[in-house]
Amino acid sequence: MIEAQALWRRHAAALTEDIGYREAGCTYLCADDAEMERRTRWLEAARSYRLGSRLLSQRELAARSGAGAAGFRGALHTPDDAQAEPALAVPALAHRAARLGAELREATAVRTLIRSAGRVTGVVTEHGPVACEAVIPAGGARSRTFFENLGLALPQLAIRASVLRTSPGPEIAAGPNGTGAIGAAAASIRRRLDGGCSIARAGAARFDLVPAGFRHFAAFLPMLRRRWRIVGLGLGRSCFGPLGRQRWDGADRSPFEAVRIIDPAPDAPLLADVMAAAQAQWIVLATSIPTEIRMAILPRCPGPACPVSPASPCKAIRGIA
Numbered sequence: 001m002i003e004a005q006a007l008w009r010r011h012a013a014a015l016t017e018d019i020g021y022r023e024a025g026c027t028y029l030c031a032d033d034a035e036m037e038r039r040t041r042w043l044e045a046a047r048s049y050r051l052g053s054r055l056l057s058q059r060e061l062a063a064r065s066g067a068g069a070a071g072f073r074g075a076l077h078t079p080d081d082a083q084a085e086p087a088l089a090v091p092a093l094a095h096r097a098a099r100l101g102a103e104l105r106e107a108t109a110v111r112t113l114i115r116s117a118g119r120v121t122g123v124v125t126e127h128g129p130v131a132c133e134a135v136i137p138a139g140g141a142r143s144r145t146f147f148e149n150l151g152l153a154l155p156q157l158a159i160r161a162s163v164l165r166t167s168p169g170p171e172i173a174a175g176p177n178g179t180g181a182i183g184a185a186a187a188s189i190r191r192r193l194d195g196g197c198s199i200a201r202a203g204a205a206r207f208d209l210v211p212a213g214f215r216h217f218a219a220f221l222p223m224l225r226r227r228w229r230i231v232g233l234g235l236g237r238s239c240f241g242p243l244g245r246q247r248w249d250g251a252d253r254s255p256f257e258a259v260r261i262i263d264p265a266p267d268a269p270l271l272a273d274v275m276a277a278a279q280a281q282w283i284v285l286a287t288s289i290p291t292e293i294r295m296a297i298l299p300r301c302p303g304p305a306c307p308v309s310p311a312s313p314c315k316a317i318r319g320i321a
Contacts, residue, residue: 002049005082012084017092020085020193024180027056027173028076029069031185039076053078065173065182068282072184081180085193109256112249113150124250126257141243141299142256144212149247155216158243159205161296162266164275166288168195186277196291201274205298206232206267211245219302243297266295 012021030036036055043053056064056075069075098104105125114122114129122131137143141158148154172179172189179191183202190198207213213220243262246255271293279285 002051005080008082008084011093011096015092015096017088017095019089019092021082021089022084022178023080023082024178024191025077025079025175026081026181026183027061027065027078028183029061029072030074030076031071032073036073043076051078052080064175068172068284079175083181083190088193107260109254109260110146111252111254111256114250126254129250139256141262141297143299145243145246145255148212148245155219156299156301157207157210157213157216157220158297159207159300160264160267161200161205161298162268162271163198163200163294163296164266164271164290165192165198165292165294166196166275166285167291169197169288170284172197172282172284184281187274187281189278189282197278197285197288199274199278201270201277204270204274208243210243212243216302220300223300223302262297264295264297266293268293 008021012019028039030039040055043055046053054077056077058069058072058074061069061072061075064077094104105127109126111124111126113120113135114124114131120132120135122129123135124130137146139146141156144154144156144158172182172191179189179197181190182188186201187199188202192198248254271290275290279288
């Protein structure tokens with residue numbers, strides 16, 4: 001996270017376009033003493049990284065967030081936590097990469113890798129081969145599907161999480177750079193550059209069973225035990241869809257071409273409940289209305305990172321990073 005923030009600062013300074021980068025902070029609200037204790041333990045563990053994080057007392061939280069913070073025991077606040085606007089950042093970074101010599105190919109799926117003598121020497125795209133010395137997988141939730149097709153194990157599963165965007169409204173919390181992000185059990189909020197908010201319920205998601213779910217079940221069991229109340233399980237067409245088990249080679253049409261964008265329907269009842277909870281907590285949102293609801297496909301791994309399994313032969317293939 002620290003290195004990522006340093007990279008974002010450098011990118012924001014080097015870009016000629018505004019990407020909405022701002023260090024507006026992030027505040028995790030604590031409903032009771034037990035949650036305050038968990039945040040305290042996290043703060044102690046993270047102290048060596050010299051973050052700006054600190055605990056806010058009930059009085060300090062009230063001074064920052066007003067009546068909306070009533071009933072919370074305190075909060076963990078990181079004033080230098082940063083955010084940017086994806087719709088602005090992605091094209092701006094792409095333009096900068098092109099100026100630095102990168103060749104960008106849109107609407108071009110990579111089907112598989114080309115390997116020689118244990119090294120990656122290229123990729124096969126839907127339009128033909130491309131030679132290279134290294135490959136950086138950036139397939140998100142589809143990375144596991146890609147690697148499984150190569151016979152490599154990546155303990156990654158995908159969940160579906162819904163989020164809504166609201167119309168512009170007033171600030172929720174006081175701060176030098178505005179509201180930033182606020183995390184709470186019922187509704188978490190991120191202030192957008194356009195004055196609206198992105199609102200969701202942290203951790204509330206649906207996992208549709210796919211063959212890999214059974215294969216990696218043991219690794220994910222601790223996570224499911226912690227979140228079983230807010231993670232729904234389903235079994236349906238997704239088992240045979242773009243995240244299911246498929247096999248192909250460089251001459252075949254890949255699942256990434258068959259379904260270029262995974263765009264399932266959002267959980268509208270859940271988002272209606274989330275919006276009601278947010279408005280009940282933050283009176284300034286009373287006049288805000290949802291302007292868009294979306295479903296995101298998020299990759300999830302059993303640990304803090306998403307490495308290739310130690311038993312996987314992927315470690316022996318140079319060029320996969």
